[in-house]
Amino acid sequence: MLLEVKNLTKVYEDGTKALTNVSFTLDEGEFVVLLGLSGSGKSTLLRCINRLVEPTSGQVILNGKDLTAAGGAELRYMRRDIGMVFQHFNLVRRSSVLRNTLSGRLGYNSTLRSILGIWSQADQQRAFQNLERVGLLNKAFNRADELSGGQQQRVGIARALMQEPRLVLADEPVASLDPVLSHSILKYLEDLNKEGIAVLCSLHIPSLARRYATRVLALNNGYLMFDGKPEELDNAKFKEIYGQDAESLEE
Amino acid sequence: MAKDKDTDKKRVLKPERLDRTPLQISVNLILIALFLLTYTYGWRVTEIDISKLLSPPDGLKGLVSDLFHPDIISRDAKTYRVYRTYLIPCDPTRERAGEVGEGVTLSPDCGNIGDIVTIAGEGLRPNTDGTIAWRTQQGGTKILAQFKTDENGSFSFTTRVPEAPPGQTKGQHGAEVILHWEEGSLQLSETARQVLDKMLETIFLALMATTLGVVLAVPVSFLAARNVMGTTRVGMIIYFLVRLFLNILRSVETLIWALIFIVWVGIGPFAGVLALTLHSIAALGKLYSEAVESIDPGPVEAVQATGANRIQTVVYAILPQVLPPFLAFTIYRWDINVRMSTVIGLVGGGGIGFLLIQWINLIQYRQAATAVWAIVIVVAAMDYFSAWIREKLI
Ligand SMILES: Nc1ncnc2c1ncn2[C@@H]1O[C@H](COP(=O)(O)OP(=O)(O)O)[C@@H](O)[C@H]1O
Numbered sequence: 001m002l003l004e005v006k007n008l009t010k011v012y013e014d015g016t017k018a019l020t021n022v023s024f025t026l027d028e029g030e031f032v033v034l035l036g037l038s039g040s041g042k043s044t045l046l047r048c049i050n051r052l053v054e055p056t057s058g059q060v061i062l063n064g065k066d067l068t069a070a071g072g073a074e075l076r077y078m079r080r081d082i083g084m085v086f087q088h089f090n091l092v093r094r095s096s097v098l099r100n101t102l103s104g105r106l107g108y109n110s111t112l113r114s115i116l117g118i119w120s121q122a123d124q125q126r127a128f129q130n131l132e133r134v135g136l137l138n139k140a141f142n143r144a145d146e147l148s149g150g151q152q153q154r155v156g157i158a159r160a161l162m163q164e165p166r167l168v169l170a171d172e173p174v175a176s177l178d179p180v181l182s183h184s185i186l187k188y189l190e191d192l193n194k195e196g197i198a199v200l201c202s203l204h205i206p207s208l209a210r211r212y213a214t215r216v217l218a219l220n221n222g223y224l225m226f227d228g229k230p231e232e233l234d235n236a237k238f239k240e241i242y243g244q245d246a247e248s249l250e251e
Numbered sequence: 252m253a254k255d256k257d258t259d260k261k262r263v264l265k266p267e268r269l270d271r272t273p274l275q276i277s278v279n280l281i282l283i284a285l286f287l288l289t290y291t292y293g294w295r296v297t298e299i300d301i302s303k304l305l306s307p308p309d310g311l312k313g314l315v316s317d318l319f320h321p322d323i324i325s326r327d328a329k330t331y332r333v334y335r336t337y338l339i340p341c342d343p344t345r346e347r348a349g350e351v352g353e354g355v356t357l358s359p360d361c362g363n364i365g366d367i368v369t370i371a372g373e374g375l376r377p378n379t380d381g382t383i384a385w386r387t388q389q390g391g392t393k394i395l396a397q398f399k400t401d402e403n404g405s406f407s408f409t410t411r412v413p414e415a416p417p418g419q420t421k422g423q424h425g426a427e428v429i430l431h432w433e434e435g436s437l438q439l440s441e442t443a444r445q446v447l448d449k450m451l452e453t454i455f456l457a458l459m460a461t462t463l464g465v466v467l468a469v470p471v472s473f474l475a476a477r478n479v480m481g482t483t484r485v486g487m488i489i490y491f492l493v494r495l496f497l498n499i500l501r502s503v504e505t506l507i508w509a510l511i512f513i514v515w516v517g518i519g520p521f522a523g524v525l526a527l528t529l530h531s532i533a534a535l536g537k538l539y540s541e542a543v544e545s546i547d548p549g550p551v552e553a554v555q556a557t558g559a560n561r562i563q564t565v566v567y568a569i570l571p572q573v574l575p576p577f578l579a580f581t582i583y584r585w586d587i588n589v590r591m592s593t594v595i596g597l598v599g600g601g602g603i604g605f606l607l608i609q610w611i612n613l614i615q616y617r618q619a620a621t622a623v624w625a626i627v628i629v630v631a632a633m634d635y636f637s638a639w640i641r642e643k644l645i
């Protein structure tokens with residue numbers, strides 16, 4: 001078991017209950033899609049797992065180690081195993097594609113070397129390999145904001161791969177992209193999943209979930225309502241979770 | 252429709268605006284009285300006197316004219332000195348000592364106090380101003396006349412041998428003729444050289460203060476940015492303390508800091524550098540931290556999520572975003588520091604202001620004008636320079 005989330009609850013400072021008592025596990029090799037309407041708590045859940053958001057209570061256990069109890073250096077050390085891909089790509093727009101990619105390796109490098117911009121031969125090679133893998137080797141020295149949305153998201157994936165993660169969290173990675181690009185991005189995630197990296201990816205389009213997921217989690221209003229195979233989440237089940245007004249699985 | 256008519260009537264009559272209550276009237280009267288009081292007092296306290304403005308003192312004309320005749324260039328000053336002795340009484344056997352130069356004769360060259368003597372020059376520098384002085388045996392000097400040689404370089408001056416103090420009436424007297432003129436190419440006057448020297452000091456004062464200010468304000472600004480420090484309780488405490496510190500620093504004017512540092516490190520440019528640096532830190536720290544606070548948080552989170560520490564996050568996710576505004580604020584500060592460094596010398600903080608206030612106090616307005624023009628030119632040039640840099644970089 002790679003990841004275990006136990007009784008995770010998040011109440012924001014303003015009193016919003018974003019997550020209530022969410023528990024699930026995630027094994028190596030799984031491609032888990034997290035479904036839920038906007039505002040159901042998907043981002044909060046993903047961000048609690050690497051503690052970009054501090055959980056109110058509950059535990060996140062990665063590789064048998066309690067991530068919620070880790071502090072300072074230990075937390076940073078554990079974060080290296082968790083790559084993250086964002087809806088809005090979150091690249092440093094004014095920096096080069098290469099520098100954005102290399103920044104995924106910061107957790108492995110000393111502060112002094114990295115602020116001086118000194119990268120080992122191995123790290124540089126790794127960056128070029130990952131850029132090649134997402135088909136952007138020829139853009140390595142372009143500024144990130146010169147790239148299209150789909151290209152920027154691929155840099156985001158390359159950056160996550162630099163961490164040599166065991167788990168990749170993807171928060172609506174295709175939501176701000178043209179629908180035709182969705183598959184191209186999700187295929188990259190599928191490829192790395194096949195190489196043994198577990199993926200936890202939030203989506204709000206059920207048909208995409210069905211196409212890529214080995215398992216589906218469904219959140220509604222901060223509660224985990226469903227945890228099972230994608231084919232079990234049929235129309236009836238979907239309406240049961242999201243109400244009669246929700247769109248069907250086939251859009 | 253009826254309703255409309257009603258409101259029309261009301262608008263025309265405006266009854267509530269026409270008859271005011273006594274309370275409203277007295278409140279208005281009090282407000283008017285307060286207004287008048289404030290400005291009457293202000294007028295008196297600041298000693299506003301239009302008649303003074305309209306009838307300037309005679310000195311003003313000279314000042315304005317001096318302003319347009321700054322002391323910038325001069326030529327080499329040259330002199331030529333001739334000394335001819337005059338013996339009292341005549342004594343052909345007596346040796347004459349100390350004669351220098353050529354072209355001037357005394358006739359006669361001996362006699363008594365009160366005798367007629369002619370001092371004549373020949374073959375000297377033509378059309379040149381000179382002075383004639385009489386010297387007694389012990390070296391007492393009396394200016395006899397100012398003159399100018401003619402186009403052939405001659406002059407002639409007849410006078411009586413002047414009285415000498417008791418005890419100095421006998422012995423070797425003499426006439427000293429000094430020609431003075433300017434020659435050679437135009438060159439910078441002593442004033443201009445002093446101004447250039449201090450102007451250089453002024454620019455470097457601004458440069459040192461801006462550089463030190465930037466170097467110190469950058470780290471301080473991150474400590475004063477909520478989105479950097481707000482993640483932990485200790486961070487929040489540091490944030491508030493740094494903000495407080497910056498606010499206090501900023502509320503004290505540069506000239507006052509200069510006065511404080513003059514007491515601390517003595518009069519001179521170092522005190523000025525310290526004062527300007529401190530104010531630069533305060534002003535830039537605030538501007539920089541606001542730039543840091545308005546960045547896109549997305550990349551910061553992304554870099555954090557990779558396992559980067561705080562310093563790495565600052566360098567990789569925040570610095571690239573804040574560089575353009577930092578640069579703009581720095582150039583803006585440089586402009587201010589150049590201006591401030593020209594006046595900080597007025598209180599003793601080094602730079603051109605020191606010369607300026609000195610010359611004004613000595614009523615040497617031509618010299619002061621040189622300094623004023625230098626300030627105008629340098630400040631304008633620096634303005635152009637920074638506008639050019641701004642265009643290139645941002
Ligand atoms: N920083 C925050 N402070 C307060 N409430 C928040 C914050 N972030 C999200 N929320 C609230 O928490 C709930 C879940 O949000 P989120 O996790 O972003 O959902 P999703 O990603 O599924 O759209 C929403 O009601 C949202 O308004």
Ligand SMILES: [Mg+2]
Pocket residue numbers: 039042043044172
């Ligand atoms: Mg979301």
